[in-house]
Amino acid sequence: MDLATMFEFAVKRYPDAIAIVQENVRFTYARFxxxxxxxxxxxxxxxIEKGDRVLLVTKNRWEMVALYWAIQKIGAVFTPINFRLMSHEIEYCLRDSEAKAIVYEPASKDEVLKATKDVSVKKIGLLNVEGAEVSYKELLRLGEEKNLIRPQIDMDDICLILYTSGTTGKPKGVPRSHKNEYGAAVAHILQNQYVTGESTLGVMPLYHTMGMRSLLSMAFLNGKLVMTPDYSPKKLLEEIEREKITCAYLVPTIYHDLVNHPDFTKHDLSSLTKLGYAGAAMTTSLTKEIFEKLNPKVFVNHYGCTEVYTFTTCNYLDKKPGCAGKPGFHQDIRVVKVDPNKEVGPDDVVAPNVPGEIIANLSSIEAFRGYWKRPDANKKAIRQGWYFTGDLGYFDEDGDLYVVGRVDDMIISGGENIHPLEVEDVLSKHPKVYEVAVAGLPDDHWGQIVTAFIVKADPTLTAQELDQYCRESGKLANFKRPKKYIFVKEIPKSPVGKILRRKLKNGEYDGILDFALEG
Structure with missing residues (x-):
């Protein structure tokens, strides 16, 4: 059961259902x-033949979705990357994937043309972009003159390569088979309680696993995917109301932007009843705000990654906000000792309520089989049939998982381990705090000191006020209290909303030191 066949089954079931929308463009399943x-x-x-990689450097456009399915029908490999990448990064992905064609648009034109200067690759352009050998319209015309030949496709054939962000080096290609993607889509549907005819926002990038889940789950259920090439909270609020969006799968940052937008109460969002989030932790204060303002029937924390997709899910966030929950539909999860030498095995599990590294079973139908041409990365991440995530977490006495951060983000101050999320969770509840991120900055005496980077919701907020708040919270031991407060204009994030703590550690922010505790 390859993905294109699954799509064709959906077309036959409900040919007149709306498949995709973008502004005034609307396609039924049959027409699409x-x-x-x-x-x-x-x-x-x-x-372009079976197995060939096609690199896409575009925004979330309906044409990109059409090309996704076209690439699946010929057994090629959809290989999307961030349209904001620089030319040397695009060239790296081009050469690494050995792509036969590249698709781009005006937003990525300059960097793509520089990247392809010395690379032999077919250039396909959207929106009449300059420099392309073939435009989207010309590609359609060529297709009208030739009969499509469907190759034999096996479930283990690669259909997708997603490149990880490469925060600690070159991006790693993650090959995903038809079986992986089918399994991930089925799990997503079940775990988010979707039914036939749902509708969702196509706002999460299609170069990210979250974007792929929304695309496939809607197609399998004859749902409607509403594409939003240019993100703005106001635009999303309008689309939810106009298109009667029923479900959303977003990063916490976007939910934060929506429920705090000044026009939030002006829009009828009653159709939106099923919410899921992933990609980053959500504070308990934002979780509570979403329950109060959106009143979802289903609200799921989905913890996973590009390589495996589902680790765990939690759909009882009203009882346990911030909890990552139980292992997913296809999954088994363990928490093992943290070992910088990478010698710990899957049986070195820790006791309940003891933090350790989270590992996932690679026998899952959703799990990849190894990185693209990166045996070094495989050796680091894969051991004895388990994927070592690099995430820190613990199981509570109920067997529910809590994720407390990245192994690399753990702050060691005066020999004590401090996890940024537990500090952020306290500070985020202060009414004058709009956003917060915590990181460990170097210190001669302590090794690292807990430093809070704050975006103010109220200009009168002071660091002394926050320090007093932490003292009185009853939730932070004194050694976990921030010793520095830095007020910033914004928290640096990745395109999918993850806090980039490395930028905070490296001083890559616009802000001022307001307060530093002594001793």
Missing amino acids: DEEINKLAAGLQTLG
Whole structure:
């Protein structure tokens, strides 16, 4: 059961259902399938064959979704990357993936043309972008003149390569098979309690696993995917109301932007009843705010990664806010001792309520089999059939998982281990705090000191006020209280909303030191 066949089954079930929307563009499943078949045949006329990689450097456009399905129909490999990447990063991904074609648009034109200067690759352009050998419209025309030839596709064939962000070196390609993606989509549907005919926002990037889940789950259920190439909270609020969006799968940052937008109460969001989040931790204060303002029937914390997809899910956040919950539909999870020498095995488990490294069973249908051309990365992350996530967490007495941060983000101050999330969770509840991130900065005496980076919701907020708040919270031991407060204009984040603590540690922010405790 390859992905394109699954899509064609959906087309036959409900041909007149709306498949995709972007502004004034609307396609039924039947009409979208016609477009996709032409694109697929057009790609074949360019010499794109089964197994060939096609690199895409575009925003979340409906054309990108059409190309996704066209690439699946010919057995090629959809390889999307961030359209904001610089030319040397694009060139690296081009050469690493050995892509036969690259798709780009005006937003990525300059960097793509520089990246492809010395690389032999077919250039396909969207929106009449300059420099392309073939435009999207020309690709359709080529497809009209040629019959699509569907190759035999096996479930273990690679259909997708996602590149990880590469925060500690070159990005790593994560090959995903039809079986992996089918399994992840089924798990996503079950774990988020989706039904036939749902509708969702296509706002999470399609170069990210969250974007892929929304795309596939909607297609399998004859749902509607509403694409939003240019993100703005106001635009999302309008789309939820206009398109009667029923479910959303977003990072906490976007939920924060939505429920705190000044126009939030002006929009009818009653259709939106199923919410899921992933990609980063959500504070208990934001969790509570979402329950109060959106009143979801389903609200799921989905903890996973590009390589495996599901680790755990929690759909009882009203009882345990911030909890990552139980292992997913296809998964088994353990927490083992932290070992910088990477000699710990999957049987070196820790006791309940003791933090350790979270590991996931690679026998899951959702799990990859190893990085693209990176045996060094495989050796580091894969041991005895388990994926070592690099995340810190613990199981409580109920067997529920809590994620407390990255192993690399753990602050060691005066020999004590301090996890940024527990400090952030306290500070985020202060009414004058808009956003907070905590990191460990070097210190001659302590080794590292807990430093809080604060975006103010109220200009009158002072660091002394926050320090007193932490003292009186009853939730932070004195050694965990921030010794520095730095007020910043914004918290640096990745394109999918993850806090970039390395930038905070490196001084890559616009802010001022307001307060430093002595001793």
